[in-house]
Structures are given as C-alpha cells and as structure tokens.
Amino acid sequence: MHSEVIELYPDSPRRGEELSITYRGLLAQSGADAVWLHYGFDNWQNVSTLEMQRQGNGFKCRINAEGRKMVNFCFKDSADHWDNNNGMNWSCMIR
Numbered sequence: 001m002h003s004e005v006i007e008l009y010p011d012s013p014r015r016g017e018e019l020s021i022t023y024r025g026l027l028a029q030s031g032a033d034a035v036w037l038h039y040g041f042d043n044w045q046n047v048s049t050l051e052m053q054r055q056g057n058g059f060k061c062r063i064n065a066e067g068r069k070m071v072n073f074c075f076k077d078s079a080d081h082w083d084n085n086n087g088m089n090w091s092c093m094i095r
Contacts, residue, residue, distance in 0.1 A: 004024065005023070005024060005025040005085075006021065006022065006023055006024070006025065006090060007020075007021075007022040007024075008020070008021055008022075008092050011092065012092060012093045012094065012095050013065040013071075013092070013094055013095065014065070014094070014095045015065060015066070015067070015068065015094050015095070016064055016065065016066065017064070017065050018062050018063070018064055018065075019062065019063050019064070019065045019071060019092070020060065020061075020062050021037060021052075021060065021061055021062070021063070021073065022055070022058050022059070022060045023035060023037070023052060023058050023059045023060070023075050023083075024057055024058035024059075025075065025083045026083050027075055027076070027077045027081060027083050028057065028058045028059055030077075030081075032059075032077035032078065032079075032081075033077075033078055034051060034052075034054075034077060034078045035051075035052045035059040035075055035076070035077050036049050036050060036051050036052060036075065036076050036077075037049065037050045037052055037061050037063070037073055037075060038073065038074050038075065038076055038082075039063060039071060039072060039073035039074075040067075040071075040072050040073075041065075041066055041067025041068070041069075041070065041071055041072065041094075042067040042068055042069050042070060042072075043070075043072065044072050045067070046066065046067075048063075049076075050063065052075075059075075065094045067094050068094065069093065069094055070091045070092065070093050070094055071091060071092050071094060072089055072090070072091045073089065073090050073091070074089045074090065
C-alpha cells in the first residue's frame with residue numbers, strides 16, 4: 001500500500017514476515033522530532049509501541065506481522081500528539 005501518508009511493504013505480509021512501515025503524515029509534516037508506531041494485531045491485541053527512524057521527509061520502522069488476520073496501527077509524536085487516521089486507525093491484512 002502506498003499513499004501520501006503511509007507506505008507498507010509488502011502490502012499484505014505473510015504471518016511472521018517483516019513489514020516495513022513508512023509514515024509521512026501530519027506529525028511528520030508538522031516537524032515532529034520523533035514519531036512512534038503504536039500497533040497491535042487482530043483488533044488491537046498484543047499492543048506495542050516502537051520508535052521510528054527519521055528517513056527523508058518521513059519516519060520508517062519494521063515489525064513482524066505476528067497476528068492471524070491483520071496489523072492495526074497509528075502514530076504519535078514526542079509531544080503526545082496522535083495521528084489515528086481521523087479515528088479510523090490504519091490496518092493491513094496478513095496472508
């Protein structure tokens with residue numbers, strides 16, 4: 001999946017496969033000094049937060065797709081501002 005806000009590779013990872021997430025959304029555009037990925041699996045089970053690495057005009061990290069059906073995620077910055085896709089969060093299916 002590729003949009004102006006996020007880029008996922010692969011689009012639909014296999015269970016246990018590494019998933020690369022790039023974030024270029026509102027927090028990155030507003031000059032955030034750091035961004036964290038807040039994520040879980042299968043409707044927000046096993047929730048974790050991981051600091052992303054600045055890369056160009058956005059932030060990037062990698063996680064393992066450990067769920068059975070989907071990865072759920074959103075983003076926050078060091079000032080505790082959140083980008084949750086207007087309350088809908090983001091998700092990608094796990095194959």
